Amino acid sequence: QRVLQAAAKTVRVWFIKVRKMKAIYHTLNLCNIDVTQKCLIAEIWCPVSDLDSIQFALRRGT
Numbered sequence: 372q373r374v375l376q377a378a379a380k381t382v383r384v385w386f387i388k389v390r391k392m393k394a395i396y397h398t399l400n401l402c403n404i405d406v407t408q409k410c411l412i413a414e415i416w417c418p419v420s421d422l423d424s425i426q427f428a429l430r431r432g433t
Contacts, residue, residue: 399411401413
């Protein structure tokens with residue numbers, strides 16, 4: 372009984388985590404692997420006004 376009650380309290384959080392993970396994997400599946408298989412290549416559309424912040428985020432992430 373206690374295990375089910377504890378699970379019921381966290382099931383909503385689990386669903387949110389699963390949705391986020393599915394979205395990440397879906398996005399990764401849209402990418403192509405580089406011929407050297409060292410990186411993923413993705414093509415995106417974004418507003419020109421966001422280019423600086425996107426480039427900054429990419430630099431910070433590598």
